[in-house]
Amino acid sequence: MYLNFFGLKEQPFGVTPDPRFLYLSEAHKEALASLYYGIEANRGFIGLIARPGMGKTTMLFHLLESFRSSACIAFLFQTHCNSREFMRLLLADLGSEEDTQDLVRMYDQFNRRLLQIAREGNRLIVVVDEAQNLDSEVLETLRLLSNFETSQAKLMHIILAGQPALAKKLASPRLTQLRQRVSIVQGLAPLPGWEVKNYVEHRLRIAGYKGNPIFTSDVYETMASYTEGIPRNVNNFCFNALSLACALRKKVVDAEVVKEVISDLDLQKLTREFSSEEEAAEAPFSQFQGTSISPSEPERYREISNAAEAAAYMQQVALKLRSWRDSMEKTPGGARRS
Numbered sequence: 001m002y003l004n005f006f007g008l009k010e011q012p013f014g015v016t017p018d019p020r021f022l023y024l025s026e027a028h029k030e031a032l033a034s035l036y037y038g039i040e041a042n043r044g045f046i047g048l049i050a051r052p053g054m055g056k057t058t059m060l061f062h063l064l065e066s067f068r069s070s071a072c073i074a075f076l077f078q079t080h081c082n083s084r085e086f087m088r089l090l091l092a093d094l095g096s097e098e099d100t101q102d103l104v105r106m107y108d109q110f111n112r113r114l115l116q117i118a119r120e121g122n123r124l125i126v127v128v129d130e131a132q133n134l135d136s137e138v139l140e141t142l143r144l145l146s147n148f149e150t151s152q153a154k155l156m157h158i159i160l161a162g163q164p165a166l167a168k169k170l171a172s173p174r175l176t177q178l179r180q181r182v183s184i185v186q187g188l189a190p191l192p193g194w195e196v197k198n199y200v201e202h203r204l205r206i207a208g209y210k211g212n213p214i215f216t217s218d219v220y221e222t223m224a225s226y227t228e229g230i231p232r233n234v235n236n237f238c239f240n241a242l243s244l245a246c247a248l249r250k251k252v253v254d255a256e257v258v259k260e261v262i263s264d265l266d267l268q269k270l271t272r273e274f275s276s277e278e279e280a281a282e283a284p285f286s287q288f289q290g291t292s293i294s295p296s297e298p299e300r301y302r303e304i305s306n307a308a309e310a311a312a313y314m315q316q317v318a319l320k321l322r323s324w325r326d327s328m329e330k331t332p333g334g335a336r337r338s
Contacts, residue, residue, distance in 0.1 A: 002246035009208030013235040013242070017058035019065060021206050023199045023231070027189040028059060034186045035063050035159065039125065042154045043183040044146055047170065048161040050188035053232025056161045059188075060127055067125060072117045074126045079133040083141040086134075090126065107144075114148050114155050124156040132162035136174055143178045190229030193221045199231065200238055214242070214251070219258045226262055237261060 003011065012021070024032065031048065038046040050056050064073050074093040081089065087106040091098075094113050100106060117124050128134065128142070148155055160166060160182070170179050191199055197220040204214065215223075215238075227233035240261045241253045250257065 002242045005246045006214060006242065006251070007209060007211065008204070012203040012207035012209070013239040015232075015235065017055075017061055019058060019062040021203050022055065022058050022062045023202045025189075025191055025195050025199070027187075028055065031186040031188055032059060032063060034184055035060075036066065038184040039067065039123075039157050042157070044154050044157060045178070045182040045184075046157065046159045047166070047182050047185040048159060048188075049164060049167050049185060051190075051230065052163055053230040054188040054190070055231045056188065057129055060129070060159065060161060064125065064127070067123075071123045071125045074124070076126070076128050077130065079128065079130045079138075081138065082135065083137050086138045086141060094124075110145065111148055118155050125159070126156060127159045127161065129161050130163075131160040132164075132166035132169060134169075136169070136172070139169070139175055139178055143181060146181060191224065191231065191234070192229060193224040196220050196224040196227070196229060196234060199234060203235075203238075212252075214245075215253045216255070219253060219255055222255070222258055222262075237265070240265065 002008070014021075022028075035046055035048065037043075048056055048060070060075075064071075064075070067073065072094065074090055076086075076089055076093065078085075078089055084101065084103055084106070087103065087110070088099075091106060091109055091113070094110075096109055096113060098109060100109075114124060126145075134142075142158060142160075146154070146156065146158060160170075167185070169175065170182060170185075197215075197217075200215060200220075200223075201213070223234065223237055227237050241257055244261055244264070245251070245253050245257050248257070
């Protein structure tokens with residue numbers, strides 16, 4: 001572990017959405033302001049759409065901290081479900097202990113809970129993460145839930161956060177009524193090179209690092225290009241870079257380390273290497289002419305029409321396997337291994 005080596009108090013490039021490490025890029029600041037305004041202005045449905053790894057969930061946790069004392073919050077992650085399952089998850093997150101399979105009763109429970117929250121002087125914020133996985137049926141259920149409101153104000157706010165597939169789903173003609181209720185749709189752009197540098201240094205600082213820069217200034221453009229400016233990719237890259245630098249006993253991540261990390265993370269290279277190993281493993285079989293079963297051999301299974309033919313065929317296969325085994329047991333000089 002490189003924490004002690006670099007004098008870090010905690011992992012700066014973890015995979016969990018910890019709001020303490022949230023770096024507000026210009027795009028993130030704009031998105032966060034839009035979400036905050038949408039709730040304060042009672043806009044109802046709000047959409048947050050971005051590519052995977054852009055920090056949507058972390059930013060949502062940060063947003064909800066602002067409303068923790070004035071709102072009841074339901075945060076739903078399980079989106080592979082039908083309407084009945086979705087309602088059960090929502091009610092459970094709101095503290096309902098009544099277990100029912102009747103959808104009408106679930107709507108009634110939800111309405112009563114919503115009115116209770118309003119009487120307490122709070123608002124309800126429902127966040128649905130990975131909303132691109134929701135079926136059209138569940139999205140329609142969400143639209144119906146938004147009908148629970150008074151003549152003065154909406155009683156709930158719904159944030160749909162998801163990947164670009166969510167935008168395509170919302171644009172579907174089947175969901176026109178829902179799309180009309182989504183008053184704010186906000187996206188997130190990848191980090192440019194200069195913000196990748198600020199992002200990395202921000203996370204190191206939160207993790208307790210004090211000292212000279214760990215990453216040399218010339219590696220950030222390469223890092224930004226390789227990671228496409230996606231925060232989750234940057235985290236993975238930096239984790240590997242610090243791990244490698246620690247293994248090499250280097251206090252600085254320079255261009256040489258970055259080049260090695262890119263090579264290590266090259267999945268296509270690994271695929272090529274595995275393919276070469278498989279070909280090498282299969283090569284010895286090809287030198288024994290007449291002992292291997294040809295690619296067309298399985299076709300003979302279709303020609304077998306009775307038990308006698310099947311037995312004869314299996315006997316041929318056994319002879320070939322025995323011949324191959326005998327050949328493998330011999331040394332190149334022809335003598336058997338002891």
